[in-house]
Amino acid sequence: xxxxxxxxxxxxxxxxxxxxxxxxxxxxxxxxxxxxxxxxxxxxxxxxxxxxxxxxxxxxxxxxxxxxxxxxxxxxxxxxxxxxxxxxxxxxxxxxxxxxxxxxxxxxxxxxxxxxxxxxxxxxxxxxxxxxx
Numbered sequence: 001x002x003x004x005x006x007x008x009x010x011x012x013x014x015x016x017x018x019x020x021x022x023x024x025x026x027x028x029x030x031x032x033x034x035x036x037x038x039x040x041x042x043x044x045x046x047x048x049x050x051x052x053x054x055x056x057x058x059x060x061x062x063x064x065x066x067x068x069x070x071x072x073x074x075x076x077x078x079x080x081x082x083x084x085x086x087x088x089x090x091x092x093x094x095x096x097x098x099x100x101x102x103x104x105x106x107x108x109x110x111x112x113x114x115x116x117x118x119x120x121x122x123x124x125x126x127x128x129x130x131x132x133x
Contacts, residue, residue, distance in 0.1 A: 081109065089113055 028036060044050040062068050078098040085092045095109045 086113065 040053075044053050080096040081093050083094045090110055090112050093109045093111070094106070096104045096106045099105050
């Protein structure tokens with residue numbers, strides 16, 4: 001009886017989750033989104049107006065994610081970069097950055113092999129973990 005209840009419960013939750021997975025709350029149709037993007041684009045026509053808009057977006061993201069409430073961190077992030085692998089046109093290195101004392105963000109750092117080539121380094125984070133005390 002208990003197994004049947006658990007099965008029915010999770011099956012119901014799973015099926016309902018599939019129905020409600022996308023478009024929760026307010027959302028736009030493709031046509032509405034196209035019109036909204038044109039409206040957004042009409043709000044700037046030069047660098048100064050775009051920078052004002054970009055600052056508004058940046059502030060909204062920082063405030064919305066409550067990043068402005070995060071403690072200020074000063075000092076060294078103690079980066080560890082090693083195991084460089086040279087590929088065709090770029091290199092990949094393992095990297096760990098100490099975000100808070102004892103907490104590390106790890107990932108791969110992708111960089112172009114040609115230092116004169118204009119290309120941003122790319123760092124997709126993988127894991128955050130705490131070292132044992």
